[in-house]
Amino acid sequence: MISISLYVHFPFCQKRCRYCDFVSYPLTSRTEHQAYLALLQRELSLQMEKNVLQGRELLTVYFGGGTPSLFEAGDFALFLEEAKKFFPFRDLPEITIEINPEGFDIEKLTAFKKIGINRVSVGVQSFDHWRLNILGRWVSLHFLTDLFAEVRKTFSSWSIDLMYGLPGESLDLWQRELEQALEFDPPHLSIYNLTLHPSVPLYAFWKKHPRLFPSPEFEALVWEWIVRRLKKEGYHHYEVSNFARPGFECHHNLRYWNNDEYLGLGVSAWSYISGKRRKNTSSLKNYRQRLAKGELPIVFEESLSPSRKLGEKIVLSLRKNEGIPREFLYAWGKIERKEKHRIIERLIQEGWLVEVDGYLRLSPKGFLLANQVCAELIDSA
Amino acid sequence: MSSMNWIRNFAIIAHIDHGKSTLADRILEICHAIPKGKMREQFLDRMDLERERGITIKAKAVRLQYFSPGQKREFLFNLIDTPGHVDFSYEVSRSLAACEGALLLVDASQGAEAQTLAHAQVALAQGLVILPAINKIDLPAANVERVEKEIETILGSNHLPITLVSAKHGTGVEELLERIIEYIPPPQGEKTPHLKALIFDSLYDPYRGVLPFIRVVDGEIRRGMRILFFSTKREFEVLGVGVFTPEMQEVECLGPGEVGYIVCNMKNIQDSRVGDTITSADHPISQPIPGYRKAKSMVFCGFYPVDSERYEDLKEALEKLQLNDASLHFEADFSEALGFGFRCGFLGLLHMEIIQERIEREFSVEVVATAPHVVYRVLDKRGEVLEIKSPRDFPSPGEIEEAEEPYVEVKIIVPSAYLGGIMELCQGRRGTFKDMIFLEENSVLLTYELPLAEILLDFYDRLKALSRGYASLDYEFVGYRPARLVRVDIFVNRERVDGLSFISAQDNAYYRARYLVGKLKNLIPRQLFVVSIQAAIGGKIIAREDIPALRKDVLQKCYGGDITRKRKLLEKQKEGKKRMKAIGKVRIPQEAFLAVLKSEP
Structure with missing residues (x-):
């Protein structure tokens, strides 16, 4: 049976982080959240009408954002009910949700678990207050300690996101970051490089104070230390920025790198189906209007030429x-x-x-x- | 000869941006030369490039019919447009030779600039009547009194009355036209069988070949005549005669004092040299019009296609541009580092920039241009004199008996507040002080002699920077002078890069080499391995820097399945690589080749 994955984008955030260029709208009312959910369900059935996808085995689902953790467990339950109508599955799919710890209600974890979510990815980015400030985020270590205690109790598969390449980094500081993360004993870690798009506020800061940011030499040093340290702890460096204890790799992300097919739903989501890469509109308003007219909200579509396909295969495989x-x-x-x-x-x-x-x-x-x-x-x- | 009394031939002398083309537009309007609907700004500047840069590259001539309300009759005006940049002074002098008078147009807010002054002096020396005018009097920053003083210093106290003009609004333009009739004399000439005409420009037409633009001095030129070109001794048959209105329009003949073009089935623009004299093949004159000289390339550089497969396209582009530009020279060249290309000769730096831009814009061939340089003369130990057009041909120190380099006389007009800085600059560039005149209290005319090579080396940029943009410059070739010169070679990973070699005065060589090597270190992107950059004279290394190997890329996360983001990054990287030249395994970006142009940060 041909398999498929679902990526579902939730373009809402409590506030904008200073490094992020993803589409996101300020936190809105509960009614608007429910309206967005209805749109997602509408898009899913429309996608099923226009693409021949019926009957594929659903292997993974990923609720990303934005901040999907602003939504209620019941919202995800509704969506999953709908998805199950179209896609059969033998084993329980991997269902991941991204959690932004800032302002997160810990109670939600058990509710998430109950409706079938079985993996959480917590976007910590940093444990250091000053660095969090630079990124435009705020969360206390005290809260994180409580959060991870509950996460560990509820889920066997979960991940911490960390970021390096921030201003004022020192090896000592980075060692503290990682040791702190390891204290929570996550089965999976994503550690990636700060990358700045010209449209974000932090980009202007970088332009003005490039010397505050670490050099590639220094980043290389930090990185090599990270890789050594995590290997010693029994983590498997299975992708450029991802580390996992054996058996806890993120299957959803692996599907991207294996060039497997996935259907993206929601504002600015990407899909890869039948050799075509597609992107949905980045405007919530346009998304709503297109669906109301019974149209797919696709704004970009590309059939990969053989040479591009090959290039992608090389890039993705080597990751x-x-x-x-x-x-x-x-x-x-x-x-x-x-x-x-x-x-x-x-x-x-x-x-x-x-x-x-x-x-x-x-x-x-x-x-x-x-x-x-x-x-x-x-x-x- | 009564009809000549109603003709006036004149040019406009003005610095870039002082409003010459706008004034020409107003004159065209008053004379109803262009239907209202077809009028566009700066009508006489034909090429897009000219309109964009706001400068006139090639001189043009327009015949206009002006009804004078003062004299209550019609006059024939030939307005000869002159190029406004330092590289084209010879063309300017030839355009002036076709006139009896010139309007000296000065910006009321900027005042006289070095070039205006140089051109005014040429016009005075040729005995032209100069009619001064101050333009842009409507600007808030206009300082008419100051500019009047400057004009008086330039033209002397008994100059003609100054007309105050706003070309933009049309103020004073009709008054100016009346003064042209009053003060500029009609042409003098004889109706004789001994034709004498001056070529002041030419144009290539794909159907009719080269069309020389001429001013008839004596005699007549008409269809069917056989004519002789003085300098080339070549004969042609006149197939047609015409004038610009400003569109081309055929006429019966051109008589004494008249201006127009001829069609004579000429294929090669080198046969129609600016400044040359045309005479009748059957009734030739014995002496040509004085002042002709062959346009000589002063500045040379190499053009190489970025994509080596486009060599033929580059050749075609140069050939096509040469059809209209007798001062552009090129010959095939091969560089180990840059492959097949052309060594090109130009009148000056601007000329070079314009040609490069036109090749890239009109012919879509991307070129790597090497650092421009002058022609050196070297007497070698065997007693042979070599003309060095490429740093590659410069002999090693042991083989040189004596070397010479071209010098120019530079005229700079600068507000007195910046005088010190400018003098220091000239001094630092091996200049010899010649003269200093106060045009008025706050503006000084400085004269220096400088090696031309020093001017190519960002002199103009430094001049502008040191004077906050106020200083202006004009220069003229004055001859070759002995100099102690060396060739500095640049090696990237021990391979010599031809395009980066330069010839320098020995005293500056160390300094320039160190600066360039330091600059290259920042311009050449890091590679997967260490790259060494060395500068050497003969076999001796005089400067070295190492570019450390690249240690780390940005390791991005693949967000939400957006693979194209990653791919675009790689494709962009690849695109960037295309614009670079591969030397061994190292890729050198074009900016590196231009870095040789800069002397200091």
Whole structure:
């Protein structure tokens, strides 16, 4: 049976974080939340009408945002009821919700669990007050301690998000961040680099004070320490920015990297179905209007050309620890096998790639320069 | 000859932005030369580039019929538009040679600039009547009194009355036209079989070939005549004669004092040289009109296609541009680092910039331009004189007996408050002080002699920076002078990069090399390995910097399944790479080649 995943976007936040360029609207009333839910259900049935998706096995569901944790458990229950009508499943799917700890009602956790959500991802970003301030966030360690105690009690699969590359970072500070996270003993950690889009407030700050931000050399140092430390703790570095104890990988995210199909629902959600990448409108108003007219709210669609597909395959595969089969690179693309062989051998010799059982993967030093190495491989493809 | 009495030939001398084209527009309107609906701003500037940059690149001539209310009769005006930039002074002098008078137009808020002064002096030397006018009198910053004083210093105390004009609003323009009739003399000339005409410009027409723009001095030119070009000694048959109204319009003939164009089935623009004299092949004159000189390239640089497969396209672009531009020279060239390209000669820096921009804009060929430089003369140990047009051909120190470089006389007009800074700049650029005149209390005319090479090296930018944009500059070639010169080579990962080599005065070589190497360190993107940058004279390394290897990329999260974001990042990276030149494994961006142009931060 062909499988599928669902990504559901909730574009509402209590307030905007200073680094985030995702579509989000200020916290609205309960009625508006319910109205948005009705729109999501409407979009789902419309998508089912226009795409041949019926009968696929649903493997994962991801409630992302925005701040989905502003919604009530009952809202998610309604949505899941609807989804089950279209997609059968043998085993219980992985159902994740993103939680923003700021202002979160801990009581909601058991309710989430009850309606079938079985994984939570907590966007901590940092335990340091000053750093949180820079990001435009606020949460106390005291609250987080309570939160994680409850999370651990309720869920076996959960994750902490942390961010590095923030102003005023020192190795000492980062060690404290990670040690703090490890005290809560999460089965999964996402640790990623601050990236700033020109439209966000923090971008202007960075433009004005670039020296406050760590250099790539320093980031490399921090990163190497993180990888060593987590390995020692028994975490598996299974993707560029993701670490998990064995068996606790995020299956939903793995589907992105495996180029598996997923249907995105909601404002500004992305889908990948039948070789096409699609994006929904970024405006809540337009989303509402399009659905009212019985139209899909898609604003961008791209059928991947063979060369783009290949490029994506390389980029996505190399993000994962398992890498990409060498034979796959030989089989596709325009360049001759001999020339490809030469490039791959050079990248191995220079220490960017390693080969394990016919799979090429990034070395630790290659992980740090994933973009560069991918670019060279794409050039050769 | 009565009809010549009703002709007036004149040019407008003005600095860039002082409103020459706007004044021309007003004159065109008054003479009803252009139907209302077709009027657009700066009508005479034909190319988009000219209109955008607000400057006139090629001189043009327009024949206008003006009904004078004062004289109660019609006059024939030939308005000869002159280019307004320092690179085109020779073309300006030839345009002036086709006139009896000139309007000297000065901006009421900016005052006289070096170029205006230089052109006014050329006009005076050629015996033209100069009619001064102050433009933009409507501006709040206008200072008419000050500008009047400056004009008096330039033209002497017995100058003609100054007309106050606002070309934008049309104020004073009719008064100016009446004064043209009153003060500028009609052309003098004889109706003889011995034709004598001056070429002051030309245009390439894809159907009719090269069309020389001429001013008839004596005699007549008409269809069917055989004519002789003095400098090339080539003969052509006249197939047509016409005038610009400003659209082209055929006429029977052009008589003494008249201005227009001829069609003569000429294929090569090199046969129609600006300043050359045309005479009748059957009744030739013995002496040409004085002042002709072959346009000489003063500045050279290499153009290479960014995409080496577009060499042929670049060649075609240069050939097409040359059809209309006799002062553009190029020859095929090969550089180990940059591949196949062309070594090009220009009148000056602006000329070079315009050509590069036109190649990229009109022909969509992206080019890497190497640092511009002058032509050096070297007497080598074997006693041979070499003309060095590329740093690559510059001999090593041991082979040089004597080297010479071109010098220019520079005229700078600057508010006295900035005088010290400007003098320091000239001094620092190996300049020799010549003269200093106060045009009025607050504005000084400085004259220096400087090596031309120093002017190419961001002199103009420094001048503007040091004077908050007030200083203006004009220069003229004065000859070759001995100099102690060396070639500095740049090596990237031990491979020499031709396009980065430069010739420098020995005393400045260390300083410039250190500066350039430091600059390159920031301009060349980090690679997966350490990159060394070295500067050397002969075999001796005089500066070195290392670019550390890249350590880390931004490791993004893939949010919400948006894969395109990641891919776009990589595609952007790839696009950026395309614009760079690969030297070995290192990619060098175009800015690096331009860094050779800058002398200091």
